[in-house]
Amino acid sequence: MNPHNKSTEELKQIASQVRRDIVRMVHAVNSGHPGGSLGCTDYFVSLYFKVMNYSTDFKMDGQGEDLFFLSNGHISPVFYSTLARAGFFEVSELATFRKLNSRLQGHPATEEGLPGIRVASGSLGQGLSVAIGAALAKKLNNDPNLVYVLMGDGELDEGQVWEAIMFAPHNKVDNLIATVDLNGQQIDGSTDEVLAHGDLRKKFDAFGWHVLEADGNNFETLLPALEEAKAATGKGKPVLILMNTEMGFGVDFMMGSHKWHGIAPNDEQLQIALQQLSVEAASDY
Numbered sequence: 001m002n003p004h005n006k007s008t009e010e011l012k013q014i015a016s017q018v019r020r021d022i023v024r025m026v027h028a029v030n031s032g033h034p035g036g037s038l039g040c041t042d043y044f045v046s047l048y049f050k051v052m053n054y055s056t057d058f059k060m061d062g063q064g065e066d067l068f069f070l071s072n073g074h075i076s077p078v079f080y081s082t083l084a085r086a087g088f089f090e091v092s093e094l095a096t097f098r099k100l101n102s103r104l105q106g107h108p109a110t111e112e113g114l115p116g117i118r119v120a121s122g123s124l125g126q127g128l129s130v131a132i133g134a135a136l137a138k139k140l141n142n143d144p145n146l147v148y149v150l151m152g153d154g155e156l157d158e159g160q161v162w163e164a165i166m167f168a169p170h171n172k173v174d175n176l177i178a179t180v181d182l183n184g185q186q187i188d189g190s191t192d193e194v195l196a197h198g199d200l201r202k203k204f205d206a207f208g209w210h211v212l213e214a215d216g217n218n219f220e221t222l223l224p225a226l227e228e229a230k231a232a233t234g235k236g237k238p239v240l241i242l243m244n245t246e247m248g249f250g251v252d253f254m255m256g257s258h259k260w261h262g263i264a265p266n267d268e269q270l271q272i273a274l275q276q277l278s279v280e281a282a283s284d285y
Contacts, residue, residue, distance in 0.1 A: 001065060003056060003087060004049040008219045014085060015045045015219075016279045019250045021081035023273045024284065025097040026264040032098060032106065035260035036152065037078035039183050039245035043150065043216050044082040051226045053145060056087040058115035066145045067134050069119055071127020072152035072181070073107040074262070080104050083116040084285075094285045125158025127151055128178060132168050132238075135176040146233060149178050154186025157195045168238040169208030177229045179241040181216065185258040200242055210237040216245035251276055 006014065018041050026032035048054075052066040070079050077097065084091045089103075096102035103112040107122030119130050131149035138145060155161060168176060180200070184191050191197060204211045210232045214225035222243075229239045247261070248254025251273040254265075265273055 001053040001055055002048075002050070006049045008223070011042075011045050011049055011219050013279055014049055015041050016250070016277050017283065018045060018078060018081045018085060019277045020274060020279065020282065020284060021085075021094055022077040023251065023265055023270055023277070025077045025081070025094055027267075027270045028095070029098040030264045032077055032264060033074040033262045034077065034251075034264065035185070035247040035254060035258070035262075036072065036075040036181065036183065038251060038254065039247045039249045040075055040150065040181055040216065041078050041082075041250070042219060042222055043179065043181075043243060043245075044078050046219065046222055046226055047148060048082050048086040050223065051230070052148065056115070058088060060118060062118065062134070063141060063143055064145065067118065067131075067138075067147045069127050069131045069134070069147070069149045070108060070121050071130075071149055072124060072155050073120070073122030073127075075152075076104070076106060076108050076122075079108060079116075083114075086116075088115040091283070091285045124152070124155045125160040127155075128161055128164040128168075131176060131178065132164055132171075132173050135173050136171070138175055139173075145175075146230065147176050149176070151178065151180050152186070153180055153182045153184065153191050153197065154194070156180065156197055156200075157186075165204065165207050165209070172236050173238045174234055174236050176238045177226075177233065177241065178238065179243050181243055181245055183245045183247040185247045185256075185261060187258065187261050189258055204240050204242075208237060209240045210235070211240050211242065213242045214244070216243035217249045 054065045097104045103114040135147040215221045254260040
């Protein structure tokens with residue numbers, strides 16, 4: 001039911017276009033969160049152009065299709081661009097990002113009815129709980145499709161996340177694939193400096209999850225990890241992907257620094273970024 005089934009080379013071109021959208025959207029209004037958006041672009045493109053089963057004829061209940069929830073809602077630019085490029089709404093609407101009365105608010109919201117958005121997010125720590133609820137609903141409805149959720153690593157500082165991490169294995173929520181974006185950065189510095197997480201693989205494993213690891217900025221390893229995650233569902237355990245990414249990936253001066261968590265590039269920086277994000281046939285909005 002996925003209207004797209006792109007080759008790896010096609011995915012790379014789409015990812016570059018999405019990254020162009022991200023830096024242009026944030027620059028246009030001098031606000032937003034480019035760093036995490038750029039780092040997670042390959043993950044979003046993999047889901048919506050290769051991995052998930054979904055329809056662009058958007059229905060809020062999502063019955064009969066895979067669902068995706070974005071927990072770290074501040075990386076809305078990558079979500080909006082991916083949804084538009086996948087056909088949920090017109091690409092031209094990206095030009096309204098963060099503007100007054102736009103459907104593309106700084107954090108995803110539901111009151112304006114933007115196709116592809118099923119939950120308001122950005123109050124960190126809530127997305128995994130929502131995804132578990134959706135996964136349990138699919139079980140009750142005998143719906144064999146899967147639920148995906150993305151969290152940030154800084155978000156693991158929230159206590160609600162750990163309640164959900166306990167709840168899912170206890171209730172055998174095995175139609176869920178959760179991913180943690182491990183870029184090692186959050187708004188105030190590195191995750192190690194702010195609140196070190198220790199060995200996350202051992203922690204999730206001890207809680208009863210089926211744990212995988214992936215390079216989130218390399219389609220050649222990310223796609224097999226996502227397929228392995230799908231194959232691990234239905235076996236009594238929720239599935240977790242620890243996804244290593246680099247904040248700002250694709251734009252050299254943004255990479256690896258928490259500085260670019262939530263600031264916009266200026267005019268000169270935008271042009272440098274666009275030069276680095278080359279696309280064979282760019283289709284900028």
